Amino acid sequence: MDSLTLPDDFSRFAGELAESFSFNRSVGQIYGLLFIHASPLSLDDISAMLKMSKGNASINLRTLESWGAIRSVSVSGSRRDHYEANQDVKGILVRRVREGLSRRLEMAETSLSKLSEHIDSRRADPAVLKRIKELKNLVQRSRRALNHLPKIAAFL
Amino acid sequence: MDSLTLPDDFSRFAGELAESFSFNRSVGQIYGLLFIHASPLSLDDISAMLKMSKGNASINLRTLESWGAIRSVSVSGSRRDHYEANQDVKGILVRRVREGLSRRLEMAETSLSKLSEHIDSRRADPAVLKRIKELKNLVQRSRRALNHLPKIAAFL
């Protein structure tokens, strides 16, 4: 049993892709639907077209909005909020990767610093100490490299 | 109540980091323990030190081995398998990112191609058609860029 419409197929595709990247399926389906649809859609449209509850659609719309992946636009003659997709997929992804990584790397650096602080009081093996120092170094260099990510991505 | 030993603290750190990257905690804890420990450890050592079941340790050791993150080494005087960490964290991560992404991007490209094949029979809006074409393009460029990832990472 094939689905018949392009938005159906495309949002299915986007949902599966999102899942494989450990986002959730709904986020992918919604973004995919808005990405492929010619005109902005309301919450009820989305919920109906994707056969998902309004509640779920609502939550994931807000998530997508917080990522800058969609924006709400007003449609004349309707009281409903309507949404359209930001078509700059690359930009969205670069931003998310950068934010996600920098948050985690910061936390990692903090934890490693705390570890090294307490390390002397624990008569640690110098070789082990060196491993931690080098790891902290890698984290720092990665953090700095992250700031150049947009420049790197510009070549895509 | 603080934990007292460095391996304890370090494997806790690694476990949390792994979770935040949507691996599982055990994989992180095990790799962290082996990374920080001076000598190779057996399955029972790991299971005891991390207070996790042998079964769980076994499964996640095999996972780590398949990633090239650890290797088994023989220890004289013991019948048990012993494991030590590959200390090249950067290399491990680069390899995993590359493999993970290229697999997914390939699938995405395949799906998008199937979509475009069937698209004519569905009298699609030319603007929508262009969006799909550009997306397919982005995927292709990203796949090619992935091959250069090791070179890029070398600057870290």
Add this chain to the structure above:
DNA sequence: TTATTCGTTTAGAACATTCTAAACGGAGAT
């Protein structure tokens, strides 16, 4: 041979995530 040691596999318990359906509250409309 039987007994012991070791790693893997299994069933299902514990936990976490994602989703639905329904209740809710605010903002017009009547």
Add this chain to the structure above:
DNA sequence: ATCTCCGTTTAGAATGTTCTAAACGAATAA
């Protein structure tokens, strides 16, 4: 005012993941 429309929030159902404990089988020891 009440009624309707709309989006959010909520409780908990459905699903998915990760872990434990115990059974198992292969290999060695006795």
